[in-house]
Amino acid sequence: MSSGRVSRHARTRMIAAVASVCALSAAPLAPQAAAAGTPPYSEAYRPQFHFTPEKNWMNDPNGLVYYKGEYHLFYQYNPNGNSWGDMSWGHAVSRDLVHWKQLPLALSHDDNEMVFSGSAVVDRDNTTGFGTKKNPAMVAIYTSAYKDGGKQAQSLAYSTDRGRTWTKYQGNPVIDIGSKDFRDPKVQWYAPTKSWLMTVSMSAEHKVRFYSSKNLKDWNLQSEFGPSGATGGVWECPDLFPLAVDGNKKKIKWVLVVNINPGGIAGGSAAQYFVGDFDGKKFTADAKGTYTPPTGQVVQDFEGADFGSWTTTGTAFGAAPAAGAVEGQGTVDGFDGKGLANSFHGGDATTGTLTSRPFTVAGKYLNFKVGGGRHPHVDGTVMEQGPPPAGTVLADFEGGTYGGWTTTGDAFGAAPAAGTLPNQQEVSGFLGSGLANSYLNGDATTGTLTSPEFTIDRDYVNFLVGGGNHPAGSDNPTAVELLVDGKAVRSTTGQDGEALNWASWDVKDLVGKKAQIKIVDDNSGGWGHLNVDHIMLSDTQAQPVSQETSVNLVVDGKVVRSATGSNSETLDWASFDLRPYAGKQAQIQIVDMNTAGWGHLLADRFTAADTAAKSVVQRADWADYGKDYYAAVSWENAPGGKRYMIGWMNNWDYSGAIPTSPWRGAQSIPREMALRTVDGRIRLTSRPVSSVASLRRQHPASAAGVTVRNTSRPLIGPAAQGKALDIEATFSLKDADRFGLKVRAGANGQETVIGYDTTTQELYVDRTHSGAVDFNSTFPGVQTAPLKPENGKVKLRILVDWSSVEVFGGSGEVSITDQIFPDPAGQGVQVFAENGSVKLDRAVVWHLGSAHK
Numbered sequence: 001m002s003s004g005r006v007s008r009h010a011r012t013r014m015i016a017a018v019a020s021v022c023a024l025s026a027a028p029l030a031p032q033a034a035a036a037g038t039p040p041y042s043e044a045y046r047p048q049f050h051f052t053p054e055k056n057w058m059n060d061p062n063g064l065v066y067y068k069g070e071y072h073l074f075y076q077y078n079p080n081g082n083s084w085g086d087m088s089w090g091h092a093v094s095r096d097l098v099h100w101k102q103l104p105l106a107l108s109h110d111d112n113e114m115v116f117s118g119s120a121v122v123d124r125d126n127t128t129g130f131g132t133k134k135n136p137a138m139v140a141i142y143t144s145a146y147k148d149g150g151k152q153a154q155s156l157a158y159s160t161d162r163g164r165t166w167t168k169y170q171g172n173p174v175i176d177i178g179s180k181d182f183r184d185p186k187v188q189w190y191a192p193t194k195s196w197l198m199t200v201s202m203s204a205e206h207k208v209r210f211y212s213s214k215n216l217k218d219w220n221l222q223s224e225f226g227p228s229g230a231t232g233g234v235w236e237c238p239d240l241f242p243l244a245v246d247g248n249k250k251k252i253k254w255v256l257v258v259n260i261n262p263g264g265i266a267g268g269s270a271a272q273y274f275v276g277d278f279d280g281k282k283f284t285a286d287a288k289g290t291y292t293p294p295t296g297q298v299v300q301d302f303e304g305a306d307f308g309s310w311t312t313t314g315t316a317f318g319a320a321p322a323a324g325a326v327e328g329q330g331t332v333d334g335f336d337g338k339g340l341a342n343s344f345h346g347g348d349a350t351t352g353t354l355t356s357r358p359f360t361v362a363g364k365y366l367n368f369k370v371g372g373g374r375h376p377h378v379d380g381t382v383m384e385q386g387p388p389p390a391g392t393v394l395a396d397f398e399g400g401t402y403g404g405w406t407t408t409g410d411a412f413g414a415a416p417a418a419g420t421l422p423n424q425q426e427v428s429g430f431l432g433s434g435l436a437n438s439y440l441n442g443d444a445t446t447g448t449l450t451s452p453e454f455t456i457d458r459d460y461v462n463f464l465v466g467g468g469n470h471p472a473g474s475d476n477p478t479a480v481e482l483l484v485d486g487k488a489v490r491s492t493t494g495q496d497g498e499a500l501n502w503a504s505w506d507v508k509d510l511v512g513k514k515a516q517i518k519i520v521d522d523n524s525g526g527w528g529h530l531n532v533d534h535i536m537l538s539d540t541q542a543q544p545v546s547q548e549t550s551v552n553l554v555v556d557g558k559v560v561r562s563a564t565g566s567n568s569e570t571l572d573w574a575s576f577d578l579r580p581y582a583g584k585q586a587q588i589q590i591v592d593m594n595t596a597g598w599g600h601l602l603a604d605r606f607t608a609a610d611t612a613a614k615s616v617v618q619r620a621d622w623a624d625y626g627k628d629y630y631a632a633v634s635w636e637n638a639p640g641g642k643r644y645m646i647g648w649m650n651n652w653d654y655s656g657a658i659p660t661s662p663w664r665g666a667q668s669i670p671r672e673m674a675l676r677t678v679d680g681r682i683r684l685t686s687r688p689v690s691s692v693a694s695l696r697r698q699h700p701a702s703a704a705g706v707t708v709r710n711t712s713r714p715l716i717g718p719a720a721q722g723k724a725l726d727i728e729a730t731f732s733l734k735d736a737d738r739f740g741l742k743v744r745a746g747a748n749g750q751e752t753v754i755g756y757d758t759t760t761q762e763l764y765v766d767r768t769h770s771g772a773v774d775f776n777s778t779f780p781g782v783q784t785a786p787l788k789p790e791n792g793k794v795k796l797r798i799l800v801d802w803s804s805v806e807v808f809g810g811s812g813e814v815s816i817t818d819q820i821f822p823d824p825a826g827q828g829v830q831v832f833a834e835n836g837s838v839k840l841d842r843a844v845v846w847h848l849g850s851a852h853k
Contacts, residue, residue, distance in 0.1 A: 041852040045660050045803040045821055048724045048850040049695055050649065051100045051667040053090055056475075057082050058665035059655070060184075060237060060631035061646050062089055063106075063120035063140050066638050071097055072163055073646070074140070075667070076117060079105055082475035082664045083656050085525045087114040087145065091163065096691040097644060097670040099851045106166055107140060107157055116152070117184040117237055118142030120163075121196070121636060127215045130158040130169075138163050139216055141198070143183040144173050152182045154200065156216060175200075175211065175219050184237045187216070188636055193280050201258070202226075203234040208258060210240075210281065223282040225256065230272050230620040232263020232374075232566035237631040240278065241643055243675040245682055253675055254278040255684055256285070257623060257645075259631050261652050262374065263566050264617070266783045268653035269630035271623040275675065275682050286682070291619060293367060293573055296609030300356065300588075302339040307354065314352025316343035316592045316600065325569070332602060334571035335369060340604035343372070343549070343592035348599035353383070356588040356606075363608035366553065366576040366588070372565035373549035373598030378777050379559070381546040383593065388431070391458055391538030394451060394517065397434040402449065409447020411438035411521045411529065420498075427531055428595065429500035429545075430464060435533035438467070438478075438521035443528035450483075451517040451535075461505045461517075462542035463535040467494035468527030471657050471775060474664070476523040478530045482507070483516040493657070495776075496527045499596060502542035546593040549601040553578075554587045566617075567598045575612035579759075623684060625785035626765065626817035627651050628804070629668055643673045644689060649804055649817060654776035659821055660803070668817055669799055669806055678813050679788065685812035688799060696726060696846040703831075706840040707734075712742065712832035720845040721827040727798040729843040733758060733789055736836035741843075743800050744770065747826035752818075754807050755832070756787070756794050763787040763796075763809040763816060771822035785814035793841070 040054050052058065056078050063074035070093040077090030089107035092100045107115045120140045123131060131137030137158040144155040153173035157166045175185075181204040190197040190212075198211040198219065206227035211219040226235065239257040256274045264270020276285035300310065302321035312319075318326070321339035325332040329344045341354055395405065397416035407414075417437035420427045424439045436449055461482060468478035472491035482490035482505060490505040519532050553561035553576050561576040578586075592601050607613075623632050624647065632647035649666045650658065658664060671686040678685075701719035714720070723744070731739060740755030753766035762784040767773065773780040787794070787809040797808040802824075807816045831840055 041850070043661070044824055046663075047666050047801045047803055048852065049098060049692065049848055050669060050801055050804065051092060052663050052665065053077065053102060055082070055662040056080070056664075057084055058090060058663070059084070059648050059650065060117045061633055061648060061667055062117050062142070064633055064635040064646070065120040065122060065138065066635055067122050067138060068162060069095060070162065071095070071635060072120065073100065073667070074106055074120065077105070079108070082661060083470055083523070083525070087116055089115050089140070089142070093163075096694065097689045098691045098694060103164065106163065107142065107168070111147070113147060114145040116143035116145045117631065119186045119633070119636070121187050121189065123216070127196070128158065128217065131160045135160055140166065141185045141187045141216065143185065150180045151176070151178065152180055153177075154185050154198070171217060174217050181205070181234070186239045186633060188240070190280060197240070199238045199240040199256070201235050201238050203236055206231040206235050208235065208238045208256065208283075210283065212281075225283045225285070228285060229258070229274060230260055230263055230617045232568060232617065233261045235260055237633055239633045240283065241634055242278070243643060243673065245675045246677055253682060254283060255675070256283050257632055261630065265620070265622045265625050266627045267778060268627060268651040271629055271632035271647055273621050273623050273684050275621070275684065288619070291614070293613040294609040294611040296363070296367065296607040298605065298607050300606040301337055302341055302604055303337050304339070309357045310354055312352055312354050314350065315346055316350040316352035317341055317354045317590070318345040330569050332371070332569045334371060335602070335604040340571070340602055341590055342600070342602050343590070344600040348597065349595045351593050351595060353592070354590040358585050358587050361578050361581045361584050361586050363610070364577070364579055365609050365612045366578055366606060367609050367613035368551065368574055368606040369571040369604040370551050370563050370565055370574045371568055371571035371602035372600045373594060374564055374567045375547055375549040375594045375599070376564045376778070377548045377550040377552055377559055377562040377591070378544070378546070380544065381548070382543045383546055385545045388534060388536065389462060389538040389540035389542055391462070391536045391540070394454060394535045394537065396432055396534050397436055398432045400434070404452040406450050407447060409445065411440055411445040411447035412436060412449045412519070413440045425498045427466070427498045427500070429466060430531065430533040435500070435531055436519055437529070437531050438519070439529040443526065444524045446522050446524055448521070449519040453514050453516055456507050456510045456513050456515050456537065458537040459506065459508045459511070459539050460537070460541050461490070461507055461535070462538050463503055464500040464533040465492055465494055465503050465531065466498055466500040467530035468523060469493050469496045469657055470523045470528070471659070472520070473659065473661055474656065476525070476528070477520050478523050478528060479520050480530070480532055481518045481520060483518055484510060484513050488518075494527070494530055497596065498531065499547065500531050500533055501547065502544045504541045506541070546591065549592050549594050549599060551601070551603055552589045552591060554589050555581050555584050565598070565601055569602070571602050571604055572615045572617075573613035574615060577612065621684065623647075623686070624815045624817050626783050626815070627781075628819045629817040634673065644670045645673050645686065646670045647817070649819060653778045657775045658819065659772050659775055666804065674812070676811065676813065683813050686815055687808060687812040688797070688806070692726060692799070692848070695848040695851060697849055700844050700846045702842070702844045703840060704842045706831070707837055708739065708831050708833040708840060709837040710833060710835065712830050715741065715829045715831045715843060716845065720829045722847050723800070723802050723824065723827055724848040724850070725798070725800040725829070726846040726848050727796070727800070727829070727843065729796045729798070730841040731756070731794045732839040732841050733792050733794065734837040734839055736833040736838040738834040739832060739838035741796070741798065742828070742830040742832060743798065743805060744820060744822040744826045745828035745830050747823035750822050750826045751830075752805055752820050752822070754796065754798055754805065760784070761786065761788050763807065763814060765805060765807055765816045765818050767818050767820050770820040771826065773821070783816050783818060785809060785816050787814050
């Protein structure tokens with residue numbers, strides 16, 4: 001994505017994200033880099049064959065071009081720290097797309113602009129006059145993100161020494177339409193018209209524009225595409241390229257990649273694509289037909305004059321179904337019939353629940369329509385804020401002074417805040433009339449607030465926290481820290497929301513120790529502040545309060561399935577798999593516990609059916625189904641007409657919180673892309689670049705003809721263990737419900753499960769037990785991708801690195817890319833089958849050497 005999304009859009013998006021800190025607060029600090037003095041590229045989570053900068057923050061790949069034997073990888077880079085900011089273009093080159101050499105900074109931010117995402121071309125005909133025909137210039141086309149006013153426009157820079165040094169064009173910008181959401185130009189030479197073609201995003205409008213130019217300086221608008229497909233978040237980093245279908249060079253289709261954030265298939269960021277035709281001016285996507293949801297028994301359609309047997313609490317849902325939008329609300333659409341459940345009564349500030357009568361689970365799926373706010377359910381939260389647990393209050397920030405606490409810097413001021421500060425969004429959830437709030441004079445101020453020393457004499461430290469998500473260990477944290485002997489032994493950050501919520505540290509192992517609380521605001525960028533209140537010692541753990549807007553399936557008093565909106569007033573289909581709960585008593589509960597932006601929910605048409613309904617997002621086409629594949633773009637001019645693509649291996653939902661240092665951000669393995677006909681439809685397929693094989697060490701471990709039944713066991717033994725592996729496996733289906741491989745297994749029950757579900761015909765990756773997963777509530781989970789067996793077999797190609805897995809299913813028609821942060825000691829590889837048997841026809845495991853050596 002273009003980096004402007006974080007600084008400028010983050011407040012509106014992230015305040016609408018669940019502000020719970022419960023997933024962060026119970027554990028000690030997640031592992032960071034290895035001890036000081038560790039050689040570069042050998043830190044605990046450092047990828048060994050994925051590109052990472054030696055230090056500092058990296059996001060989108062930019063400027064992908066091949067020239068004179070080198071693949072150029074530019075990338076969004078912060079030269080000054082390990083969190084997003086000061087966006088510039090970093091630079092690396094490779095001769096094989098696997099071994100990379102990091103070069104000096106290419107395009108730097110300055111007082112006027114940050115350098116956002118874009119592309120690069122070789123101007124062989126010297127259309128710009130920047131070079132000569134003998135020594136053509138490499139030209140970067142990037143988005144100028146102007147610091148004064150936030151406008152985004154397209155600009156040029158050029159190099160005549162193979163990209164080593166750069167000059168910004170004096171005539172910048174070359175396209176300026178006065179927009180704050182106009183970014184990420186992808187430029188290529190379009191031979192039929194002997195002109196340059198630019199594909200660029202109108203991000204907030206969910207549109208892509210196409211421009212044409214003879215000289216890269218003067219551009220003419222040709223057409224627009226969109227909105228189409230998934231539109232739950234901004235559209236960014238578009239790419240357009242032709243590919244032969246099934247290898248037939250006489251049958252060419254065009255692929256338009258549109259990255260979206262949030263609203264991706266696995267939540268948050270993702271790479272969407274369309275297949276169609278391009279005539280030099282206009283892209284036309286292939287028609288996919290209309291969608292008809294499965295039929296079934298309607299259990300609640302909200303067509304009555306009241307809610308019938310469903311009961312309400314609070315005021316958010318009103319006394320009866322709504323007939324569409326209610327007072328103060330934008331247009332609501334996508335619901336069926338005349339009525340729906342709508343919790344916007346009284347606006348976003350109201351809360352409440354709407355609950356069905358108990359019923360016995362009999363059907364296979366519960367399909368329904370949902371819209372409204374994107375605030376997922378978080379396990380461990382409670383519906384109502386009770387009184388604080390009993391205990392000793394260390395600080396409540398009442399009385400107009402900090403008491404014995406000491407301050408540095410100017411972020412916290414001379415006394416506690418009385419609530420919301422000037423120009424700050426509304427602060428809520430604190431107790432009494434005061435709190436520590438480091439937004440004094442805005443995000444730009446920094447400082448610390450440190451308690452007097454105290455003795456830990458209870459099992460828990462509880463406190464309320466809100467504000468920015470910049471964890472301890474990052475270069476510019478916003479964090480509450482517990483200091484013992486001057487060292488931080490526990491830490492919690494905010495979740496990019498102004499609402500305070502309970503966090504707790506389990507300190508049983510520290511009872512009797514002297515300690516201090518230190519509130520740190522060392523961040524001057526977006527969400528560079530912290531809100532803290534009511535710090536206390538207690539023998540009871542404080543429970544965070546729900547801030548969800550969600551539809552929940554409750555079985556035995558527990559939420560077992562949950563769905564939320566996508567910050568849209570348009571309802572879309574969702575589905576719960578009921579099969580694991582057959583015969584049990586259950587209830588449907590529609591919950592609105594959020595009072596901030598998009599703090600409401602829409603629901604309709606609950607239907608019991610034999611097959612799952614699919615949402616627009618599920619029906620869209622995705623270049624990858626994992627959580628960590630974004631800003632995917634491809635190289636121009638690759639030898640042999642190949643089309644290689646790479647994506648940022650991260651997700652804006654938690655990108656600033658991943659536990660890596662002194663770098664943050666990695667790129668995926670480059671992939672060779674193709675179009676293949678799958679089940680009668682043309683699909684974009686991918687496979688790892690073939691040069692990955694150059695890292696394979698001799699003598700792979702292998703197994704063949706192994707039947708596995710209702711068990712999990714080592715795949716081969718010690719020979720297959722490792723932290724950097726290339727695995728190929730083929731299974732023949734028998735009667736197992738689920739089967740597959742587990743990697744990075746063994747340490748404290750940690751494992752990353754790569755499986756296939758025969759009942760849903762889905763490939764999946766489960767990283768809920770992959771190691772450090774507690775730094776953000778959206779990180780743990782299961783990602784799925786539709787994959788039909790081929791001749792009764794399922795083929796997998798799995799790349800395991802020190803902090804990632806990339807899984808390619810079948811012949812590359814689906815992939816799942818996920819970051820993982822396991823204990824370095826966890827290196828086991830296991831094969832498993834659940835509820836039946838599977839035959840492992842063959843598995844080969846190669847150990848991969850480091851690309852850094």
